[in-house]
Amino acid sequence: MIARPREPKGSPRQRALIEVATLVTEQPWRVERVAELDDDALVHTVALSAYFGHLNRIADAVAVPLDFEVRHVPPATDPNVPALAHAPTPSTGEPALSLEGRPATATAFGAWYEYVFDRDAPLSRAERSQIMGWVADWLGAPRYADDDGVAEPELRRLAELVTLAPWQLSDAAFAPLRAGGWDDEKLFDAVVTASTAGVASRIHVALTAIG
Amino acid sequence: MGLGYVAYPQSTGALRETYDRMLARPMPPAYRPQHGGVAGIVTAHALDPVLIPKVFGTSTTLNGAGPLTWPERELVNATTSRLNQCFY
Numbered sequence: 696m697i698a699r700p701r702e703p704k705g706s707p708r709q710r711a712l713i714e715v716a717t718l719v720t721e722q723p724w725r726v727e728r729v730a731e732l733d734d735d736a737l738v739h740t741v742a743l744s745a746y747f748g749h750l751n752r753i754a755d756a757v758a759v760p761l762d763f764e765v766r767h768v769p770p771a772t773d774p775n776v777p778a779l780a781h782a783p784t785p786s787t788g789e790p791a792l793s794l795e796g797r798p799a800t801a802t803a804f805g806a807w808y809e810y811v812f813d814r815d816a817p818l819s820r821a822e823r824s825q826i827m828g829w830v831a832d833w834l835g836a837p838r839y840a841d842d843d844g845v846a847e848p849e850l851r852r853l854a855e856l857v858t859l860a861p862w863q864l865s866d867a868a869f870a871p872l873r874a875g876g877w878d879d880e881k882l883f884d885a886v887v888t889a890s891t892a893g894v895a896s897r898i899h900v901a902l903t904a905i906g
Numbered sequence: 907m908g909l910g911y912v913a914y915p916q917s918t919g920a921l922r923e924t925y926d927r928m929l930a931r932p933m934p935p936a937y938r939p940q941h942g943g944v945a946g947i948v949t950a951h952a953l954d955p956v957l958i959p960k961v962f963g964t965s966t967t968l969n970g971a972g973p974l975t976w977p978e979r980e981l982v983n984a985t986t987s988r989l990n991q992c993f994y
Contacts, residue, residue: 751992758908762939807960862991
């Protein structure tokens with residue numbers, strides 16, 4: 696099931712979980728209600744998949760060694776897999792379901808989000824705002840701030856890789872900004888900012904699409 | 907290669923304190939790394955020690971509670987990883 700998640704294996708509920716996780720990851724604007732998951736289970740699945748996508752992005756960016764011996768080795772990463780598509784249209788309306796239905800999650804993620812977006816270094820506040828806006832646009836989420844300042848094209852390119860093609864994160868992805876004097880702390884901040892914006896946008900767009 | 911990180915033996919100050927708090931968290935034995943140290947995904951956040959408890963505090967609310975069962979949560983996590991072509 697996990698090696699080939701698009702194959703129709705597993706129980707109806709397992710298939711529903713795989714389907715929702717797939718859409719949250721690839722096309723959150725297409726998430727729909729499914730009979731096998733009630734509202735609480737749907738919100739849990741959406742939030743969990745969006746959150747785990749953050750861990751994937753950080754693991755890819757930093758490339759720490761695995762903690763465990765893997766008995767069933769997954770297929771090798773193929774960097775030639777194209778990036779995910781941009782949302783065809785912006786998401787409109789209010790989310791049908793809310794993360795507030797999981798108060799502990801909403802509070803914890805709120806503190807994380809505020810920490811990432813409400814500070815001035817290593818990235819500037821303007822750079823954070825730009826990244827948040829780009830990621831929202833790519834995933835079809837609403838923008839809460841306008842761009843402020845001139846965008847750095849290589850920062851936009853890195854944010855797009857983090858959001859839509861994390862399997863392509865490599866030293867080559869960081870090289871242009873490193874050449875411009877960015878150290879690892881600032882690059883990590885850029886990855887975290889894009890990834891955190893992605894978590895928030897995926898959750899918002901998916902819970903709005905449910906309608 | 908990728909971005910740098912700081913392993914536990916090399917950590918100092920606020921990062922070491924954060925690592926120690928992460929090691930002290932209650933956790934199912936299945937999630938304890940075989941090497942007995944800090945989980946690699948925690949170490950991967952080492953460049954921003956303040957972020958670590960915020961990210962993994964969120965994890966606790968999602969991976970430590972229902973309504974999805976533990977196997978169902980792992981199915982969602984593993985599916986997401988597979989689609990992102992990530993080994994983590």
